[in-house]
Amino acid sequence: MSTNEIKNLEEIFEAKIARDEKIEPKDWMPEKYRKTHIRQISQHAHSEIVGMLPEGNWITRAPSLRRKVALLAKVQDEAGHGLYLYSACETLGISREELYEQLHSGKAKYSSIFNYPTLTWADIGAIGWLVDGAAIINQVPLCNTSFGPYARAMVRVCKEESFHQRQGYEIMMTLCNGTQEQKDMAQDALNRWWWPSLMMFGPTDEESTHTAQSMKWKLKRKTNDELRQQFIDQTVPQADILGLKIPDDNLKYNNDTGHYDFGEIDWSEFWQVVKGHGKCNKERLNARKNAWENGKWVREAAMAYADKQHQRKTKQTG
Amino acid sequence: MTKQNLIHYIYGIADNALILGQRLSELCGHGPTLETDIALTNIALDLLGQTRSYYQYISNLTTDGSTEDDVAFLRKERQYRNVLLVEQPNTDFAYIIVRQYFYDVFHYMLLQELQLSKDVNLTAIADKSIKEVGYHQQFSGDWVKRLGDGTSESHDKTQQAVNDLWVFTEELFHLSNEDKIVVDSGHGINPKSFKDQYFNKISTLLEDATIKVPESKYFQKGGKDGIHSEHMGYILAEMQYMQRTYPDMKW
Amino acid sequence: MKKNWPLWEVFVRSKNGLEHRHFGSLHAPDAEMAIKNARDVYTRRKEGVSIWVVESKYIKASNPDNNAEMFDPADDKAYRHPTFYDLPDDVEHM
Numbered sequence: 001m002s003t004n005e006i007k008n009l010e011e012i013f014e015a016k017i018a019r020d021e022k023i024e025p026k027d028w029m030p031e032k033y034r035k036t037h038i039r040q041i042s043q044h045a046h047s048e049i050v051g052m053l054p055e056g057n058w059i060t061r062a063p064s065l066r067r068k069v070a071l072l073a074k075v076q077d078e079a080g081h082g083l084y085l086y087s088a089c090e091t092l093g094i095s096r097e098e099l100y101e102q103l104h105s106g107k108a109k110y111s112s113i114f115n116y117p118t119l120t121w122a123d124i125g126a127i128g129w130l131v132d133g134a135a136i137i138n139q140v141p142l143c144n145t146s147f148g149p150y151a152r153a154m155v156r157v158c159k160e161e162s163f164h165q166r167q168g169y170e171i172m173m174t175l176c177n178g179t180q181e182q183k184d185m186a187q188d189a190l191n192r193w194w195w196p197s198l199m200m201f202g203p204t205d206e207e208s209t210h211t212a213q214s215m216k217w218k219l220k221r222k223t224n225d226e227l228r229q230q231f232i233d234q235t236v237p238q239a240d241i242l243g244l245k246i247p248d249d250n251l252k253y254n255n256d257t258g259h260y261d262f263g264e265i266d267w268s269e270f271w272q273v274v275k276g277h278g279k280c281n282k283e284r285l286n287a288r289k290n291a292w293e294n295g296k297w298v299r300e301a302a303m304a305y306a307d308k309q310h311q312r313k314t315k316q317t318g
Numbered sequence: 319m320t321k322q323n324l325i326h327y328i329y330g331i332a333d334n335a336l337i338l339g340q341r342l343s344e345l346c347g348h349g350p351t352l353e354t355d356i357a358l359t360n361i362a363l364d365l366l367g368q369t370r371s372y373y374q375y376i377s378n379l380t381t382d383g384s385t386e387d388d389v390a391f392l393r394k395e396r397q398y399r400n401v402l403l404v405e406q407p408n409t410d411f412a413y414i415i416v417r418q419y420f421y422d423v424f425h426y427m428l429l430q431e432l433q434l435s436k437d438v439n440l441t442a443i444a445d446k447s448i449k450e451v452g453y454h455q456q457f458s459g460d461w462v463k464r465l466g467d468g469t470s471e472s473h474d475k476t477q478q479a480v481n482d483l484w485v486f487t488e489e490l491f492h493l494s495n496e497d498k499i500v501v502d503s504g505h506g507i508n509p510k511s512f513k514d515q516y517f518n519k520i521s522t523l524l525e526d527a528t529i530k531v532p533e534s535k536y537f538q539k540g541g542k543d544g545i546h547s548e549h550m551g552y553i554l555a556e557m558q559y560m561q562r563t564y565p566d567m568k569w
Numbered sequence: 570m571k572k573n574w575p576l577w578e579v580f581v582r583s584k585n586g587l588e589h590r591h592f593g594s595l596h597a598p599d600a601e602m603a604i605k606n607a608r609d610v611y612t613r614r615k616e617g618v619s620i621w622v623v624e625s626k627y628i629k630a631s632n633p634d635n636n637a638e639m640f641d642p643a644d645d646k647a648y649r650h651p652t653f654y655d656l657p658d659d660v661e662h663m
Contacts, residue, residue, distance in 0.1 A: 292350075299350055
């Protein structure tokens with residue numbers, strides 16, 4: 001194809017997205033669109049399955065049977081969401097195995113929030129409340145994103161995720177209505193998870209490299225800073241109901257803007273964790289690698305069995 | 319039959335579901351594929367759901383106000399009545415599947431009988447659970463075949479798991495003296511009535527999976543009398559961690 | 570040996586009376602397992618009463634590059650639709 005032809009195709013393509021038409025896997029798409037989507041969808045998928053680990057850490061220690069089944073179901077949902085997203089990504093011509101390889105080699109990223117340790121039961125509450133809360137804000141706009149398979153996966157994810165945040169908030173609520181020790185536990189969890197949750201929206205708009213392009217392709221509808229502000233505005237009143245204090249002395253409602261002003265985010269910490277030097281980066285990645293490597297013989301066995309069955313059948317009928 | 323006898327008997331069923339559910343929940347996020355993770359978690363959720371039904375019934379039977387969670391988390395090791403089979407560790411996927419299959423087939427036959435119990439609460443739980451367990455035994459059975467008749471590596475691992483776990487099968491059919499009272503009253507059921515059927519069924523499937531049925535006549539038991547393997551203490555230490563560290567709190 | 574589980578497409582009937590609808594995909598070593606995995610992945614909130622699976626590679630798709638020839642010719646065949654025909658308003662049951 002000549003450069004002119006490609007340019008023409010690109011114009012038609014961009015116009016289609018601008019008209020809110022969806023792009024489907026077999027449609028022509030610019031190489032950059034494909035690559036960006038593989039990167040973002042797989043990063044999203046990796047985040048789901050790495051995200052199973054910090055919470056999975058507490059399933060066996062959940063303090064009641066009701067909490068245990070709820071947490072188990074939640075972590076299972078995350079596996080499901082990872083699966084939907086990997087499937088969406090695979091429609092772009094890359095296999096799940098290749099995507100895993102990128103994760104395991106450190107080439108692909110996942111949400112840094114999961115590199116923080118879950119130290120007490122209250123962390124499970126805080127994750128559901130804050131981390132899932134932030135995730136929902138990031139994800140809801142994606143239900144309308146331009147790439148069909150991604151949008152469809154997100155519709156399913158958002159529908160299923162509606163209980164996750166409530167699950168977390170209910171845990172926090174119970175702790176805050178409990179003994180002093182439980183309240184302290186809840187406050188401590190909020191202290192540790194607040195700032196990392198704010199970092200989940202990514203670098204500030206000035207620093208963010210992908211925003212403009214992502215907006216055009218409807219991978220993003222609002223900027224990182226807008227989403228972060230939305231999260232803060234909706235979470236502060238929720239903390240008030242719990243009777244917990246957000247660990248930010250500069251947090252104050254601004255009557256002029258109608259939003260909360262907040263303190264400086266420690267971006268050096270953000271970049272440290274992104275670059276692989278968070279508390280749990282190694283553990284998380286190793287857990288995923290081990291699961292994959294230890295499962296190799298199982299996956300091979302099932303394929304060998306399927307081949308044998310197939311041969312047996314062909315012999316019978318042949 | 320006293321109420322105490324009945325409670326004792328129910329523990330003999332419910333604790334299996336709890337401990338196996340607990341073992342399976344250790345795996346969430348660590349399985350060979352996302353698909354198997356999701357499947358095994360479903361089984362864990364079924365088992366924990368059943369556990370809750372039994373414990374809620376026990377909680378209704380007791381007069382001291384014990385809740386399902388008190389029953390689940392506050393007993394001492396010797397008071398748990400699960401069989402040794404379900405407390406065996408997740409050594410590898412072959413152990414996980416074989417342990418599951420050995421238990422599922424028993425569990426299904428047990429529930430079939432329990433549906434005929436005089437105790438309407440138990441029949442109600444059995445009616446609901448049997449559909450879940452029907453699926454469990456299909457799932458685990460399918461996997462035993464795939465692992466046994468897969469590659470030579472998977473075959474050897476499966477044979478090893480079968481050899482090691484076989485010694486715990488006989489205990490499934492053990493009844494304590496108290497259990498016998500409940501069985502005689504028509505509330506409990508006697509698993510010996512389907513013991514031959516059980517061994518026939520698992521042997522047939524193992525042979526189908528090209529796995530040799532162990533000939534060993536030496537079996538281990540004790541769990542049903544509260545004498546567990548060394549694994550049990552660790553399972554409880556983890557499971558009861560919150561309840562023991564922060565007594566008398568609501569979560 | 571390096572052989573990965575193939576991809577399957579999953580179709581679920583939500584309830585009797587409705588058609589099977591494409592729900593998504595998953596990996597499985599064979600059809601039997603694909604159905605089981607589909608049950609666990611796609612119907613754990615009681616979303617279905619029947620499942621179809623087909624290995625993705627067996628699905629043949631039309632080429633979107635040919636969409637103009639394939640689908641546009643149907644655009645101007647308004648006579649296939651009831652509104653094409655003019656009838657007085659007082660004609661009922663039609």
